[in-house]
Amino acid sequence: MTSLPEIFTIKKIIDETPSVKTFFIKGKIGMQPGQFFMVWLPGVDEKPFTLSYTGKNPAVTIRRNGKSTEAFHKLKPGDKIGLRGPFGKGFTIHKHKKVAIVAGGIGMIALASLAEALPGSTIICGAKTKDEMIFHKRFRMHCCSDDGSIGPKCFSPQLFETMLKEKKFDFVYTCGPEIMIKAMLDLCLKYKIPMEASLERYMKCGIGVCASCVCGNKLICKDGPVFPDKELIKMDDFGKNALLMSGKKAALKEFCEWKQE
Amino acid sequence: MLKAKLGRIQLKTPLVLASGILGTNAQIMKRCIDNGAGAVTLKSIGPIERNGHNNPTVLAFDSGLINAVGLPTPGYLNMDEEWEEINRIIKEPIIASVYGSSVEEYCRIIKYISKFNPSIIELNVSCPNKKAGMAFGKNAELVSELIREVKKCTKLPIMPKLTPNCDNISEIAKACEKAGADMIAAINTAGPGMIIDIETRKPLLKYKTGGISGPAIKPIAIRCVYEIYESVKIPILGIGGISNGRDAIEMLMAGASAVGIGSAVYYDNIEVFNKINREIEEWLKNNKIKSIKDIIGAAR
Numbered sequence: 001m002t003s004l005p006e007i008f009t010i011k012k013i014i015d016e017t018p019s020v021k022t023f024f025i026k027g028k029i030g031m032q033p034g035q036f037f038m039v040w041l042p043g044v045d046e047k048p049f050t051l052s053y054t055g056k057n058p059a060v061t062i063r064r065n066g067k068s069t070e071a072f073h074k075l076k077p078g079d080k081i082g083l084r085g086p087f088g089k090g091f092t093i094h095k096h097k098k099v100a101i102v103a104g105g106i107g108m109i110a111l112a113s114l115a116e117a118l119p120g121s122t123i124i125c126g127a128k129t130k131d132e133m134i135f136h137k138r139f140r141m142h143c144c145s146d147d148g149s150i151g152p153k154c155f156s157p158q159l160f161e162t163m164l165k166e167k168k169f170d171f172v173y174t175c176g177p178e179i180m181i182k183a184m185l186d187l188c189l190k191y192k193i194p195m196e197a198s199l200e201r202y203m204k205c206g207i208g209v210c211a212s213c214v215c216g217n218k219l220i221c222k223d224g225p226v227f228p229d230k231e232l233i234k235m236d237d238f239g240k241n242a243l244l245m246s247g248k249k250a251a252l253k254e255f256c257e258w259k260q261e
Numbered sequence: 262m263l264k265a266k267l268g269r270i271q272l273k274t275p276l277v278l279a280s281g282i283l284g285t286n287a288q289i290m291k292r293c294i295d296n297g298a299g300a301v302t303l304k305s306i307g308p309i310e311r312n313g314h315n316n317p318t319v320l321a322f323d324s325g326l327i328n329a330v331g332l333p334t335p336g337y338l339n340m341d342e343e344w345e346e347i348n349r350i351i352k353e354p355i356i357a358s359v360y361g362s363s364v365e366e367y368c369r370i371i372k373y374i375s376k377f378n379p380s381i382i383e384l385n386v387s388c389p390n391k392k393a394g395m396a397f398g399k400n401a402e403l404v405s406e407l408i409r410e411v412k413k414c415t416k417l418p419i420m421p422k423l424t425p426n427c428d429n430i431s432e433i434a435k436a437c438e439k440a441g442a443d444m445i446a447a448i449n450t451a452g453p454g455m456i457i458d459i460e461t462r463k464p465l466l467k468y469k470t471g472g473i474s475g476p477a478i479k480p481i482a483i484r485c486v487y488e489i490y491e492s493v494k495i496p497i498l499g500i501g502g503i504s505n506g507r508d509a510i511e512m513l514m515a516g517a518s519a520v521g522i523g524s525a526v527y528y529d530n531i532e533v534f535n536k537i538n539r540e541i542e543e544w545l546k547n548n549k550i551k552s553i554k555d556i557i558g559a560a561r
Contacts, residue, residue, distance in 0.1 A: 001528060003321040007460035038317070042461040046316035068315075080461050084320075205319035209282050209527050210330060211304075217288035222530065236288065245312040247285050247304060248335035249343065 003207055005040045005082025010075055016061060017132050020106065021073055022052060024059040029083060033114035034090030034198055034226040038206040040082030044071045048087075048203045048221070052112045052135075061109045061134070066259060087206050088225050091196055093117055097170035100124060102160050102184055104176020108134045110198045110225075111175050115139055122167065126156030126176070157183040169193055178252055182239035185232050197232060198225045201242050202259070212243060262545060263538055265299060265553045267519045268418055268444050268496050270354050270380050272299030275509065275541070275553050276534050279500050279523035280305055280358040280383060280422065281330065283531070287346035290355075297534030299519065300354040303347070305385045306374065307334035307359075308366045314468040320456065325475025325502070326524045327454055329468035332360055332385075337370045344377040354380035358422070364407050368414045375415040382417050384408070387424030387449035398424045398449075401436035408440035418443035420498065423485070425451045425478070430485050431492040438493040446498040446521065448485050451478045475524035478502045483515045490516020490558050504528055506540020513553060514560040 008025035016022055031037070031051055039060055040046040045068035052061035064073045075081070091114050099118055101111050103125040112135055115123055123141035127133040130150035136143055143151035144159040152159060157180060160172075172195040174184040181197045188195040201213035201220045208222030216235035218224060223231075232238050242255035250258070265275035278284060278293045278301040290301040313333030320327050335343075337359075347355060357379040361367040371382055384407065386398035397404045404421060411419055421437050423430055425448040434445050450472025456465045464470075482501020489497055499517025503509050504525040512520045525533045541553075550556060 001321055002323055004456065004465065005317075005458065007458065040317060040465075042458070042463045043467075044315075045467070082458065082461070084317075204316060204330065205328075207319065207321060207527055208530060209326070209524065210319055211283040211285040211289050212333075214286050214289050217292045219289070243285060244335075246310045246333050246335050248310055248339050249286070 003084055005038070005046075005084040007080050007082050010077050010079050010081065012077060013075070016134050019065075019132070020061060020063045020134060022059050022061040023072075023075060023081070024053070024057055025081070027058070028056065029058050030054060031086035031113070032090035033093065033117050034110070035086040035088050036206075036225060037083040037085035037087070038203070040084065041068065041072055041075075042080065042082065044068055046082075046084070048206060050110045050113065052109050054113050054116070061112075063106045084206065088221055089223065091173055091198075091226050092228075094171045098122075098168060099171045099173065100160060100163075100169045102156050102172060102174045102176075104156050104180035105132070106134060107174070107176030107180070107198075111173060112138070114173055122163070122169070124156050124160050124163070126154070126159065126180075155180060155183070157187055160184070161187055164191060171195065173197075177256075178239055185229060188229060189233075195229050196226050199227060199238070200225065202245055202255075212245070212247065214243060262542055262551070263553065265519050266496075267300070267381070267498060270300070270418070272519055273353060274299035274534070274538050275513065275519045276537060277356065277498060277519050277521050278302055278534075279521035280356070280385065281328075282523040282526055287343055287350055290347070291350050292531055293534060294351060294353050296531050297538045298353070298522070300356060300380065301351065302356040302358050302383060303379075305332055305334060305358040305360045306337050306340065306370060307332055308336065308361055308370060310334065310336035310339060317466055318468075320465055321527060322456060325473055325477035326527060327452075327456060327466065327471040327473055328450070329453075329466045329471035331468060337373055344374070348377060356381045356383050356420070358383040358385050360385040364410045367407060367411055371411055372414045375417055379417065381420050381444070382411070382415060383446055384411065384419060384421040385449070387422055387426075398422075398433070399427045401429070401433050404433060405436045405440035408437055408442050412441045420444040420446050422446035422449055422500075423489075424449045425481050425485050425501070431488040434489040435492050438495050442495060444496045444498060444518075445489055445493065446500060447489055448478070448482045448501045450474045451481055451501075474502065475527070476502045476504060479508060483511060486512060486515040486517050487560065490561065503537075504533075506537050506544055509537055509541050510544055510556065513556050514558070516558040516561065518557055
């Protein structure tokens with residue numbers, strides 16, 4: 001049961017927003033929507049990312065947020081990266097249901113392969129500004145923004161709740177800042193719509209042994225990163241705490257600030 | 262049938278979650294207990310908050326794991342709430358692993374955490390990924406002095422965890438016993454080793470080298486425990502590459518009173534404890550053996 005990285009050459013790089021780039025790699029590599037890879041930048045770092053594109057032209061999409069993602073952004077076509085995985089439990093694919101995919105910010109990256117697996121689903125995506133909106137040219141989506149520069153001026157859970165007045169959904173998938181996921185969980189419980197969400201924590205091993213990514217008694221890398229509503233409501237640290245790299249438990253706000261260092 | 266004892270500590274099963282695996286919070290350790298662990302070890306506690314090494318830190322190769330996590334720790338002063346949670350939800354024995362770079366540091370940490378009353382204090386004197394504690398584990402005089410001083414700071418049982426990366430592990434174990442150690446844990450990871458990616462021509466681990474664990478080191482662990490059992494009277498927690506019931510029985514026969522489970526979590530998830538317990542029980546039944554204690558050291 002080896003899980004060493006497989007090495008890929010970068011083929012093409014696209015600027016998605018001022019702070020987000022997509023790196024297309026040569027070769028084939030697959031995963032279930034919601035699963036992830038530990039992506040190795042040789043000599044620098046290794047971080048968990050999902051594939052934003054799958055199939056013949058796989059890609060990872062990375063936001064510049066701290067030292068190592070800055071190093072990722074300096075990569076050029078021809079450079080090599082390693083992918084270890086796929087790891088974790090992905091989304092349950094409900095092909096014949098009316099589903100909503102609700103993203104907050106770069107949460108849309110984790111939901112992109114799901115959106116491709118479920119054509120015809122309703123996609124709702126919120127971003128700070130129009131410039132920061134991801135994949136709105138790739139998918140037909142309902143956008144909203146913090147400043148009103150694209151779509152209504154609100155967060156994606158609010159836009160989702162507004163849309164519930166006219167549309168019925170059988171299932172909801174979500175990813176974004178944890179506070180937004182918490183808002184989505186609360187809405188889904190209120191309207192009795194089953195849902196799944198993809199969570200994030202600082203990750204080291206990716207293979208379920210180091211428990212750096214622990215949330216309550218669940219390992220994000222192994223039990224998740226996708227969790228259904230039934231499990232989310234039982235996870236004590238969900239929406240509250242996360243471990244820093246040292247293993248020190250911190251409030252989510254402190255965790256998010258630390259990630260940007 | 263599966264009841265075991267590590268010194269005076271009663272265990273409902275002989276399996277102990279080994280240090281460095283999973284033990285980052287109370288709830289995940291509780292899940293190990295619920296899945297059949299007889300005791301759990303909290304990830305090594307150090308003097309001040311420390312991030313450890315950058316990724317990649319843990320990798321699985323053909324026959325084991327290699328890691329250079331680098332002793333991350335919240336620092337012993339930042340864990341009060343977690344200790345309270347541990348003592349609130351975990352009823353089975355807790356082992357607190359401790360590391361430091363001086364006798365004084367070990368003593369300071371152990372004095373402080375003794376108030377939370379863990380069942381055993383494990384002295385990590387054998388981590389290959391940070392030079393600090395390692396010096397103690399390879400030197401009989403240094404480790405003896407450390408144990409003597411630590412014993413003055415606490416009434417709790419002291420269990421040094423030894424490295425296989427020395428040429429006299431039974432001598433070190435003997436010195437530990439003489440200095441007052443209550444039990445011995447053996448072994449920590451072997452090596453250190455290295456894996457080089459040939460496409461990028463770079464070592465995979467960010468720290469370049471890392472400790473080897475898992476099936477690859479089991480014969481080393483068995484030999485070490487066998488040798489230690491021959492030279493000391495205090496009980497041994499046998500650790501190193503144990504992944505199934507037969508492995509655990511082999512470790513008990515080498516002389517371990519209880520068996521550490523670490524890397525096996527990678528192969529069979531947290532349910533691994535129940536799985537190994539079932540396999541041990543089945544073997545004992547098939548061989549008409551009533552109790553774990555009847556096979557401890559049987560290979561000698």
